[in-house]
Amino acid sequence: MDCMNKVLRKNWLRGIGVGAVACLLLSCEQEAVEWIDIPLADNVFFEDRPAFNSDVIEIPLFALSDLEYKLDMKQGAGISYQWEATSLPESELLLTEFHGHTIRTSDAPGDVMFYKIGRNSSSEGYMVAPFDGIHGWYFSNESNEDINILLTVSGFYTIPDE
Numbered sequence: 001m002d003c004m005n006k007v008l009r010k011n012w013l014r015g016i017g018v019g020a021v022a023c024l025l026l027s028c029e030q031e032a033v034e035w036i037d038i039p040l041a042d043n044v045f046f047e048d049r050p051a052f053n054s055d056v057i058e059i060p061l062f063a064l065s066d067l068e069y070k071l072d073m074k075q076g077a078g079i080s081y082q083w084e085a086t087s088l089p090e091s092e093l094l095l096t097e098f099h100g101h102t103i104r105t106s107d108a109p110g111d112v113m114f115y116k117i118g119r120n121s122s123s124e125g126y127m128v129a130p131f132d133g134i135h136g137w138y139f140s141n142e143s144n145e146d147i148n149i150l151l152t153v154s155g156f157y158t159i160p161d162e
Contacts, residue, residue, distance in 0.1 A: 043076040054154035061147050066140035071157040073129040079155030082124035086148045091121035093143040100135035
């Protein structure tokens with residue numbers, strides 16, 4: 001660090017250009033740096049490249065009704081999302097759960113994880129799927145008004161056929 005400060009101070013006064021200073025900095029002795037090799041964890045690096053998707057979805061939600069909007073995601077895949085309810089009289093009248101669950105193939109219990117639960121008229125965030133499965137939002141409109149949810153999502157997911 002002392003070498004770099006000296007080179008910068010000396011050449012600043014001389015008016016030498018940035019490129020020349022960068023070349024001079026390369027001549028500074030570098031200290032030996034030791035590294036600790038950390039083993040590669042599961043679900044960090046993938047050989048295949050999934051398709052990147054981006055969607056804006058309008059979800060109608062009738063008065064006093066509920067629904068679940070789902071995305072199919074692989075473990076380690078991430079999404080960025082933002083949603084907003086329009087025509088909602090009060091934010092307390094919309095119960096939301098952002099969660100994920102495994103796909104059950106037998107009568108055995110599946111796994112479910114809740115990421116965020118609340119009463120809001122909007123939300124945004126980023127999520128990395130902790131397991132293969134269905135990840136998405138449960139919306140319960142407890143108002144006497146029909147509303148719309150405008151969901152913007154981008155990342156590595158597919159929208160399952162239903």
